[in-house]
Amino acid sequence: MELIMKAGAAQDIAAAVIRLNPLDDVLVARQPLTEGLHLAHENVTVRQAIPAGHKIATRHIGKGEPLRRYGQIIGFASQPIEPGEHVHVHNVEMGDFSRDYAFGADAKPTAQREATFQGIVRADGRVATRNYIGILTSVNCSATVARAIADHFRRDIHPEALAAYPNVDGVVALTHGVGCAVDPGGEALAMLQRTLGGYAVHPNFHAVLMIGLGCETNQIDDLLKARGLEASNQLRTFTIQGTGGTSKTIASGIAQVRSLLAEANRVEREPVSARHLIVGLQCGGSDGYSGITANPALGNAVDRLVAAGGTAILSETPEVYGAEHLLTRRAVSREVGEKLIRRIHWWEAYCARMNAELNNNPSAGNKAGGLTTILEKSLGAVAKAGSTNLVDVYEYAEAVTAHGLVFMDTPGYDPISATGQVAGGANLIAFTTGRGSAYGCAPSPSIKLATNSRMFEHQEEDMDVNCGGIADGSTTIEERGAHIFELMLRIASGERSKSEQHGYGQNEFVPWQIGAIT
Template structure:
C-alpha cells in the first residue's frame, strides 16, 4: 500500500492572498484567463477592493465572474484557459461578466478533432487497497445485497408495490443478510414502438439493470401478459424461469397474484441470504461519477477532487464511468486526444454526433443546458459548464465508450453515454454496472439511488454546512485554500472504500431518500 500524502503542493487554484475573516477573494484557474470567480458567500458589493488593486464596478454574486482586465466588445472571455464566449458589449475591469453580456461560441467541429494524439502514460499502480464486497458467480462484485424485482410494463407497478410492502414486512426479517427488496419499475413496455430502431435503448437498459452486481444474479420479473415487451426478454441468457405473469389463468384474484410474487421472491431471498461480504481488491469496484445542481465552483473544487479520486481508482485497477453527453460535448476536444486508441476516440465522436442529431430532431440544441439554477450559480453557458464537468474524468487515458444502457466489460476510465438529467443518467449508469456513485453538487439536490450507495460531494462549504445531513463530503475548502485537491481526492477515495464495504452509510441511505428510475426512450410512443 502506498503512503497517502497529507499535503501536496501546486494543486490549489490560483487565488487572491489568503484573507483574514471574510476579506474579498477570487479564484483564477489559468494564467491566460481574463476572468475570475468570487469566492465569498453571498457575493461582494460594488466598490470592493481586492489585495491586487482590483475594484468591483458593481455587485457580483458568489461564484460569478469578474473581469480582471478591460474586455472589449467581441473579445474572447477565457476561463479554464479556454474560450467560454465573447463579449456582447464592453466589460470594464472589475465588471460583472453576467450571462446577458456573453455570446456562446459554436461547439467543436466533430470532423476536426484530434484523435488519440495525446494519450496519457499509465499512472503508477496503486496496490494494496481493498473493500468488503459481495462476490457474484460471474466474478463481478457488489457493494450491496439486494433483491431487485424487474417489471416488464408499467401496468404492474402498483401490484409490485403492494407485494414489496408485504415482502419487507413478512419475509425480509427472516433473511438478515439481505439489505433490501426493491422494484425496478418504469413507464415502458406497452404503448410503445417496440421494434423502432431506438427502442434498443430502453430495452437494453432494462435487461442490463436486472444484472447489476448489487443484485447477486437473482433476476425476477413481474409482467402482465399482454404487453409488447415480453417478460422473458428481461431474463439473462439461459435462464428459463423467473417470471410471474398476472394474467396467468391460475391467478384467481389479486391475493393469488401477490402469493405468486412472494413465493418467487422468497426462493431468491434464500439464495441471496447466503452471500457474505469478503475482502476484494479495489480493482473490483465499478464507480459512477455524476454532477447535478452544478455551479461555477463545480469545476474548481468538487469535480477536480472527483477526477483525482478517479485517477486513484484507475491506478488501483477499478472501473470508473463518467457520462452526460451534453455536458461533455463542448469540451470533447479535450477528451478525444486522451482516448487510448483512435477507435475509442471515434466512439466518443459517434456518441456526440448521435446526440446532436437527437436534439435536432426534437427542435432543441445545446442552449437548453444549463438550467436556471446553474446560471444563478455562476455558469454562463454550456461551454463553461462542460469545461467544469469533464474535470470529473481526471487525467487517465479513456479506455472505452458505452452506448446508453450497455454493460461495462473492461477496467479503467470509461465514458458511458447518457443524457445530463440526473435521474436518467443515474438509471443508465446503473444499467452499465456501477455499484456505487459519487455525485457532486453546488446548488444542492436531495438525490439518491435505492440500487447503489451515492456519496454526495458539495462544491461549497456554505452548502455543506447548510445541508449537513445530506452532504457526505465538503470540497468547498479547496476554494478557501484550507485543503488541496489531492487531499480531498484521497479523502474521497477512502470514503468510497468505506461506503462500498458497508462501514459507512451515506446520508441518502440513512434517510432512505431515493429517486425513481427514469428510462431514456428516444423511440416513438404509439
C-alpha cells in the first residue's frame, strides 16, 4: 500500500496525492500537505506547506527544464526546483515548444447508442428543451424598455401574469451594451448581428420581440437582411421612436407578449432522439481538480452524447492553447484540424496587437485553486471534450449543423463564450467549476458540475452534480459520466437545473464585443 509517513503515523497515500501520468514531474495534493510529510511511495518529503489542489515536485528540475502534468508540458522551471517543493507561479513560467499536430492520427469510428428525451418539436421540425418568449434588443438604448416588458411577466414579482400558462417557461429580456457607434461594414457589427440572429431563431423561443431605438447603427431591417430572416408573427420587430416613446413601447410589448401566450402554452413534450441535443461545454472558476474530476467526467458524458447522435460544442479558444494538438490529432480531416490552428494563430496575433499574452488567462481564482499556466489549464479543459472525433470548427455564434464533437471559437470568459454557443444552437449548457461559479443561461438550461466535494457541500444550492468523489476514489469517471448524461436527458426533458431555480439567465447574455467603438 502507498503510504504517507509523519511522526510515526501512516495513512493511505491515495487520500493525499494523485499521480496522473507516469511521465509527470508533479503530484497533485488531494488535501493540504504539511512540511516534513514523507510520501513513501514517491520517496519525496514535503519541503513546505502545499494547499489542496496544488502541485508538489517529484524530482530535481533544473532552471529552464519543462515540467509535465498529464504527461504533457505545462511550463518551464524559472528557477531550480527540488523534490518536495511547491510547484506554482513563483517557479514556473511559459516558454515556446513544438507540438505535433498529427492531423487525424487518432481519429476513430464512433460507437453508436440509442437515447431519447422529452422534447418540444416546433412546427418546422426543430427541437426545443425549453419554451420561452424572448425579447431582444438591437442596441443598448432599448434595453430599459425590453426589461420593463419582461419584468411584467416575472413569476417572482407578478405570479398571476403567467398563472394560466404553465407550459411557458418565462418571458426573458436579453440586452447588451453595443449596437451603435461601430463600423456598419465591420466585423464587430457582423458578429453582433450573427449573435442576435442566432437567438432570434433559437428553438427554445416560441416567439421573439426585437426592439430598437430607431436611429442606431444596428438597424433591425439590416440585421434581418444580413441573417436571411423576415419579420413574422413569431419574430416581431419595432422601435421606441417608431412607436412613439418609452411608455407606449412598453405597453405595446406587453400587449404583444399577451397575444402570444395562449399559443405558446399549447406545446406538448414528446419522445425525441438525443441527436437533437446540442450541448455547450463550459468551465469557469477552475481549480487543480478540474482536469482530474469534473472535466473528464463531462468528457465521458460527451462520448455518450455523441454516440447517441448528439452534438457537443467545445469552446474558449484561449483555454485550449497549448493543448490544441490533442484535438487536431482527433480531427476527421486535415482541413478541420487546420481550421482550429488558424483560430489559435488569430488569437496569438490578437493578443500581440493588444499588448497582451494568452498566459494571462488563468484568473486569480484559478491560481488560488492550483492552476499555474494556461498550458496546465488547457490540458484540463480539453478533457471536457471526451475522446470522439473533432468533426468541425465554427466561428463565434455561427450556426452549428454538424453532429458530434465540434469547436466554436470564443473567448475564455464564460458568459461571452456560452452566449456564442447558444447563438449557434446549443439547447443545453454543461458547466464545470472548482471555485463555485454561479451561472445560468436563458433560454438554454445550464447544469453545474462541481470538481471537488468541499466546494459542492459549501455551495450545494448552486451545484447540480458533485464530481469530487473521483479524487478520493469513492466514485469513478465512468459512473459520474453516466450520471451526467442521464441528467442531461432529464434537464432537456424539463427538469429544472439549480441555476434556473434561482432565476439566472437574463443578465448572462453577453455578446462578444470585438471592435472599436467610435
